[in-house]
Amino acid sequence: MPPPKPATIIDVAREAGVSIKTVSRVLNQEPGVHSDTREAVLKVVADLKYRPKQSARSLAGGRSFLIGLLYYDPSAAFVGGVQQGATLRCREAGYHLVVESLHNDAPDLPMQVDRMVSALRPDGMILTPPLCDNPQVLAALQESQTPCVLISPAADDPEHASVRMDDVHAAEEITNLLISLGHTRIAIIKGAKDQVASKRRYQGYAAALKAHKIALDKDLVVQGDFTFDTGVDAAYQLLSRRQRPTAVFASNDEMALGVLAAAQRLGLSVPGDLSIAGFDDTPAAARVWPPLTTVRQPMDDMARAAVELLVGSPRDAEAAEGEEPKSRHRVLPHELVVRDSTAALGAKATARPKKG
């Protein structure tokens, strides 16, 4: 018994007594097909378990139904969230997600990008930091005329669509939280110098202090680079000062975990002696004791929005006329996640570990 060959559009057309063009129309939901005809075709499609072959559609139609996701550090907390949102939205839209892990400083980066886009011809590309700020990557994409959406890029240039959250505002909110708990000696550990998110989060921190007329103390500002190690180092620096801070805002969770580890090693109680706040809401943030107060970036929503900017959302079609077009630069809402690593100044923690 020979392996059953998958049905083609010709099989369906023959069986349904129509032309392949009509089958094509039904499958692509084109208007202008009699409902009887449509149903007859759909029945045969179901009977024969017919599925259009993507490579044929792609070759003939010029669309690949593929979206590319380019990322650098696979362990970066947000990549997982972005991928999850992207893959789900792609499925809903009949697309598929092709992923590629790239080194941001590989010498042949442009070639690797070019290889992917010229072979696959994806209908769109999603870029995460820091790749979305890499001129070489953007140039390679531009040359192949592949539409792309940048997730949290350094700057919003008009060339590329983008999706981001409001880093400044979020940092301001989390600093306000610490202030509302009575803290005034609030340290900040800054993120990597070359990433704009670092600058924005620092801005929010400074703005909150200023709004509450708390002088910005240079001794409480330490440079980090978003890694656990620099969080540890920064904490040792800060906690060895004659006048220790009573709260630390780390520009991401990774560094906040470093601060927590260092504080515990030094025998400080968190949040009794020191409140700690992070940024990202990584999986690990809820898996330490005490669990971290942080900011949740809506990674999956951002990715879904990115896919929609690429393939068009269902609403776009309907709302084409009348409504104004959605901006190509979208800012999505974030969420403050208050857990047990922050407490009122002077209070002693008494809570039991909560479930993850």
Added chain:
Amino acid sequence: MPPPKPATIIDVAREAGVSIKTVSRVLNQEPGVHSDTREAVLKVVADLKYRPKQSARSLAGGRSFLIGLLYYDPSAAFVGGVQQGATLRCREAGYHLVVESLHNDAPDLPMQVDRMVSALRPDGMILTPPLCDNPQVLAALQESQTPCVLISPAADDPEHASVRMDDVHAAEEITNLLISLGHTRIAIIKGAKDQVASKRRYQGYAAALKAHKIALDKDLVVQGDFTFDTGVDAAYQLLSRRQRPTAVFASNDEMALGVLAAAQRLGLSVPGDLSIAGFDDTPAAARVWPPLTTVRQPMDDMARAAVELLVGSPRDAEAAEGEEPKSRHRVLPHELVVRDSTAALGAKATARPKKG
């Protein structure tokens, strides 16, 4: 100025003064092309920046150059490692990785799988737990005749290729480590009941105790399900016993983190009062204080091996004759990662937090 249309194989053939078949031969590294001809073609390819279009290759040749990766829980620590290894090996082999996030208990799971394979016709599929043990998924794949490799499946059936590590042995080693540190009251938190890894790790634990003539105490065996929460619960149970264990082996890091959080909440010193060992070496394992002793699963290597089983490794071709074929069921070596959450019985920890 019209957008520069990408060169096709016809352009290359014309420019090089050969037939398209010869260009095809050169590109696919087929033998039997004069080296002068070959070089002439390659020069034109470079000049014109010609890249074969994948959809055309796929339609004509019956290979898609796509490998699919199916996973369930995107936050599961090993998915990141698997994906990283798979994407890199795919790139080396001229393939691309398409990812799909699936719910293991979705009612339309088979349809979702079928949708992907019938549309994309990937040349191979990589399945991670628990999807690799899902009969519905395997059936859907079987029907479409898509070759697949299972990563750490429950059982090695002859139908499917697989890649795994030696869970029994690794668990035995980590238990031996605790015994060598002087511990005899060693508790274990078992993993999810339906996963075979749970059983295997327990076996290794039991074997180590037996080899050292330590009686297995039922009171020191607690059921978990691989989540942080069950780690916390299990720890409270174990640590409230009249005779506390002096060491805990949690069947994965997630639960080990739960034990650590609970111990810290109860004011116990780790590893002074309690040694804790995990399994997986997740990113978080190195980002807590004290950092966890654990077992590193070679996720990326396992994924690379999986890709090779699917597309054939470079060596396969050469070694085709003579050597015996590589087994379709491969077991890769693991690595014990000894950090600061384990110490000799009675010792007090004095180390400083190490860098991540």
Added chain:
DNA sequence: CTGAAAGCGCTTACAG
């Protein structure tokens, strides 16, 4: 509302 023709850009037999 429906169809016949051409073509997308490659690879597969098959010749020579």
Added chain:
DNA sequence: CTGAAAGCGCTTACAG
């Protein structure tokens, strides 16, 4: 060592 032909399975204009 090289090539002319056919064909993969769809969609795009273009007719009617």
